[in-house]
Amino acid sequence: MRANFIFSEVWIGLRRNLTMTIAVIITVAVGMAMLGVGLMINAQVGLMKGYWDDKVEVSVFLCGKGTAMPACNGKEATGNQIKALETHIKSIPGVKEVYFENQTAAYKNFKDSYSANKALVDAAKVEDMPQSFRIKLVDPDNYQPIVQAVKGQPGVAQVLDQKELIGPFFVMLDRLAFVALAVAIILVLAAALLIGNTVRLSAFNRRRETGIMRLVGASNLYIQLPFVMEGVIAGLIGGVFSAIILIMAKVFLFEELGSFFGDVTSQLGWNDVAQTITITMVIGVVICVLASFVTLRRYLRV
């Protein structure tokens, strides 16, 4: 096997079909990037779900002095009501942990989370903060029965489940991942067809050479390898571009997303990105090789 012979043939072929090669590279790059983004969103969703499942709790806000909720009727929750409520919550199946958050603690949390907004913090007073029970669940996804059981109890102003608040966000992420994967599949198909066409053109351009190669007894591998290598090289270059796109997605998309929600543990790590890039590259090259071989079977009789 003479490597430099094969490579000079590959180079000639790529140059002759430059526009087709560029089309293949772009399609592979975008397709693989979509696939990678889809996979990364999935990984990110998994990470964030794990993180949030640890944190989410059902908050049961109690009626305070000036609570404007209709359930309170303008009355503050009494000590007895609070005690009764605590025993009631503890008796509900599916509850893992309950703790009481008084006004001082609530004020401290409020100050922490709105530290950027000084005017708001200054305007709020400790007495404005609601008292609340915080309930940790055995199964964070199964919050509905607990919320129902607590709602309407005397002294309860409002029941909030954080899962309910972030649920739509996860649904949106899942949809995004789905769309990215669907687009990826379509583009992969387009890439395969494009490669098939490129190989066909290439085989037609070089029919003289391949005819002579057949005649003088070159092996099938020797005749077909330059064509397959063209596909592989176009696929690899496309893969490199998709890797760049994925790295940019990680820096500008996922890190932004991560800084919005939670801490570093819910961040998509660089090894996740590296893994995704490897997967997309391998898939890209395998598709190129398969498409080349299938086309060669049809257009390059040996």
Add this chain to the structure above:
Amino acid sequence: MIHFDNVIKVYANQNRPALDHVSVDVDKGEFVFLVGPSGSGKSTFLRLILKEERPNGGAIHVAGKDLSRLSNFKVPHLRRRIGCVFQDFRLLPNKNVYENVAFALEVIGKPRRFIRKVVPEVIELVGLEGKAHRMPDELSGGEQQRVAMARAFVNRPMILLADEPTGNIDPATSIGIMKVLDRINRTGTTVVMATHDAAIVDSMRKRVVELEDGKIVRDQSRGVYGQAY
């Protein structure tokens, strides 16, 4: 060297067979003319030897191998022992004489050192010394055919098949081409040449096999083209 035993070849969508129960033996080192009108089956005969086509009946042995038992994988190795020359030369226009001949060795993976040694030898054998760096379009038809013969012979094949090699060349130049073929034949290579050229056949006085409508109508050692033409 080449052995046809009751070979039948019918192309798809055609009722009349291209070859009809053809039996021929060509020995090692022989020079055989294959004559007959267009469509008589000469090219089919040559294509069957290369296993470019498969017969519908009968058996073909080439260089001691039964072609029906030869796997596709091994067909390239068969073709390495057979050289081919055509009417239209089939040179690569973007390669010079040396590169055209070297191409045949490069694509079967011969080492560069070997190529550097044998290519100039064979260019000299066909009478093109000093023209190794010419491009095909700078050569006359006869010279181009010499390049094609050099390419066919550079790997020292056991058999050389020539399909109307003088078909595009004027009679005076054809004599030179036939001299090269004769020279190749004298090295022990079996030569089978399909031709229409009566003058050449008559002048060479070699074995003549005549085909008509796919049948062998004459097989004569030291024959002529035939008075009918």
